[in-house]
Amino acid sequence: MSGEAADLNLEIPGSTALNRRLEAILRLSGTGSEQAQTARGWLDLAYEAAYGERYTAAAEAAERGLKAPGSADPENRLMLLRVLSGVHEMRGDSAASAPYLQQRVDLLRQLGRERQAQLEAELGPMLLREPDRVEADILARVAEELNDAGGPAIARADVLSSLAVRRLNDEGPEAALPLIEEACEILTELGRVDALGGARMFLAHAQLLASRPREALSTAELALASPANRAVRGAMAMLRATIRHQDEQPEDALADAMLSTELYAACGVRKGAASAAALLAGLASSLNHPETAVLAWRVAVQQAELGEFSESRMLTLALGQQLLEMEEHAEAEKVLDSLSVRLASSEADYSTRGRALMGLGHAVTQQKRPLEAMEHWAEAAGQFLAADEVDEAARAHLAAGALAASLDRVELARNHYERGLQLADQGRETDPLMLLQALHSLGHLLCRHDEPSGLDYLDRALRIVDEHGTDWQRADITDTRARSLTALGRGREAVAAALEAADLFSESGDEEAAADAEIFAATVLLQMGQAEEAEALFRLAAEQRDISDALLATSLSGQLEALRDLGKLVAAEQIQRQLEHLNASLGDQPDAQQNTDQRDFEG
Numbered sequence: 001m002s003g004e005a006a007d008l009n010l011e012i013p014g015s016t017a018l019n020r021r022l023e024a025i026l027r028l029s030g031t032g033s034e035q036a037q038t039a040r041g042w043l044d045l046a047y048e049a050a051y052g053e054r055y056t057a058a059a060e061a062a063e064r065g066l067k068a069p070g071s072a073d074p075e076n077r078l079m080l081l082r083v084l085s086g087v088h089e090m091r092g093d094s095a096a097s098a099p100y101l102q103q104r105v106d107l108l109r110q111l112g113r114e115r116q117a118q119l120e121a122e123l124g125p126m127l128l129r130e131p132d133r134v135e136a137d138i139l140a141r142v143a144e145e146l147n148d149a150g151g152p153a154i155a156r157a158d159v160l161s162s163l164a165v166r167r168l169n170d171e172g173p174e175a176a177l178p179l180i181e182e183a184c185e186i187l188t189e190l191g192r193v194d195a196l197g198g199a200r201m202f203l204a205h206a207q208l209l210a211s212r213p214r215e216a217l218s219t220a221e222l223a224l225a226s227p228a229n230r231a232v233r234g235a236m237a238m239l240r241a242t243i244r245h246q247d248e249q250p251e252d253a254l255a256d257a258m259l260s261t262e263l264y265a266a267c268g269v270r271k272g273a274a275s276a277a278a279l280l281a282g283l284a285s286s287l288n289h290p291e292t293a294v295l296a297w298r299v300a301v302q303q304a305e306l307g308e309f310s311e312s313r314m315l316t317l318a319l320g321q322q323l324l325e326m327e328e329h330a331e332a333e334k335v336l337d338s339l340s341v342r343l344a345s346s347e348a349d350y351s352t353r354g355r356a357l358m359g360l361g362h363a364v365t366q367q368k369r370p371l372e373a374m375e376h377w378a379e380a381a382g383q384f385l386a387a388d389e390v391d392e393a394a395r396a397h398l399a400a401g402a403l404a405a406s407l408d409r410v411e412l413a414r415n416h417y418e419r420g421l422q423l424a425d426q427g428r429e430t431d432p433l434m435l436l437q438a439l440h441s442l443g444h445l446l447c448r449h450d451e452p453s454g455l456d457y458l459d460r461a462l463r464i465v466d467e468h469g470t471d472w473q474r475a476d477i478t479d480t481r482a483r484s485l486t487a488l489g490r491g492r493e494a495v496a497a498a499l500e501a502a503d504l505f506s507e508s509g510d511e512e513a514a515a516d517a518e519i520f521a522a523t524v525l526l527q528m529g530q531a532e533e534a535e536a537l538f539r540l541a542a543e544q545r546d547i548s549d550a551l552l553a554t555s556l557s558g559q560l561e562a563l564r565d566l567g568k569l570v571a572a573e574q575i576q577r578q579l580e581h582l583n584a585s586l587g588d589q590p591d592a593q594q595n596t597d598q599r600d601f602e603g
Helices: 015-027 039-051 055-065 074-090 094-110 114-127 133-149 153-171 173-190 193-209 213-225 230-246 250-266 270-286 290-306 312-325 329-344 350-365 370-386 390-406 410-426 432-448 453-468 471-487 491-507 511-527 531-544 549-566 569-585
Strands: none
Touching: 015 250, 015 270, 015 290, 039 055, 039 074, 039 193, 039 230, 055 074, 074 094, 094 114, 114 133, 114 153, 133 153, 153 173, 153 193, 173 193, 193 213, 193 230, 213 230, 230 250, 230 270, 250 270, 250 290, 270 290, 270 312, 290 312, 312 329, 312 350, 329 350, 350 370, 350 390, 370 390, 370 410, 390 410, 390 432, 410 432, 432 453, 432 471, 453 471, 471 491, 471 511, 491 511, 511 531, 511 549, 531 549, 549 569
16 A cells, blocks of 8 residues: 555565565465555555456445545546445446435536536546447547646546547557656646556556566656555556566566565455466576475466466466476375366366366376376377377377376387377377477387387388487487387497488487497497497497596496407406406496496397
């Protein structure tokens, strides 16, 4: 409130301070208990409730203001009557609005403001809500008459403000700006502080819509520096946060978003508070303040639920995803499971429920419950299909397939991969990289289980890479093809493909992957009894590639075995000492000595 409620102090942002402020909002979730001592105080509460679309509360506050100390002041009474008539008009109840409008007209006449009284009696509801096009033509003519005849300035400001709303919707912000600017000038000259706050808020938003962010920022600064109710101040803080976010000033934007959230929440503007908290969450996440981001998402959900807005579903989903990013898997499960159950029992929102189920699957996977995850992802695929989101359904099947493959549930993995590929092929705007993933996964699975048809899928994946992929992706699929050929017992072809993959990885700047492919080729050669060629490749990977110590240990192990097979015991002794020294530096971890991707030699 501009008069009686102290403004919330702007605090320098810091995750601890922000967290305390967000926790305070979560504790103080309700409104409706606020009281005012004067007519001006009740007027502020009425304006704030009206801005938050809590029309019953707005009318009750204005009614109490008419009986409070200071209600005899004509200006206070006129504004309270304007709120009462306006609230009922916005609810579509012109009959309830009319008595208050008439009381206002009568009071204007008592004050000797006959011309203004006559105008309000004639224009009536047009000044209280968005006028239609016919009413807008009337208002335009009245504005001109008032200007030419030197009519009451306050009446012209009212007419211009109502007309600007129509112009904004019909012709855009540029057409509305001159009208709002003049209204603000009139209100400034007359010293109408309360009306000026709302007019400046309208002007700042129109300036932003007209792609004039610097002007919008100046107007917002002016509004924040002047007396205004919390709803106006919250809106201006949010606008400033938005502009600063666009200007890549995240710390300043964070402070403004926090202030806006507090102001909006305090006066019950739920939709505004939810939006400001969502912006705050995104900014906090980008600044690596994940705990603050989680609290902000919780506030956003709380405010949307208090306002009974459908946006609460997407905000809850965002909260769950933030918890997943923080690796708070048990808490993410609670949030996402609750959302999924709620959506299953309410009106259909297949898309959001599908995303909740996908997140839920990730949460339980990390808690070592993969079978549940597969069920969630399979159900998610059905939800996405119901929402006609074919590509998302395909991704859900591919995720389930990858998990099934990791558990060696071959038939289940194959079913998911094949269904994912089928959906990817029929998508209207299929992401080629997603189609590539489907082909790659299914091809590898089939080859690993002795089905040569898998090579056809890998070859198709290579064709897609040529058109849509990267050199590294081509190297990766070529590497998979090499391992698949090994599984099919085609060793010589596998070696050639692995060496091709090594060259491609090297050209892409991935020396680790290049060495891994060479070590794989050498291992195949060793298994084929070609120890000399194998030893040369192991040595090449160890000596000419910039690789990790773990991979170097793998290469040296292979080289040692090849030298022993060749009977070169002196050289083998030297490699043995080098390997022992390396293993000691690695902590002698067995994993470091295992051949790369042993699963490719299974079966």
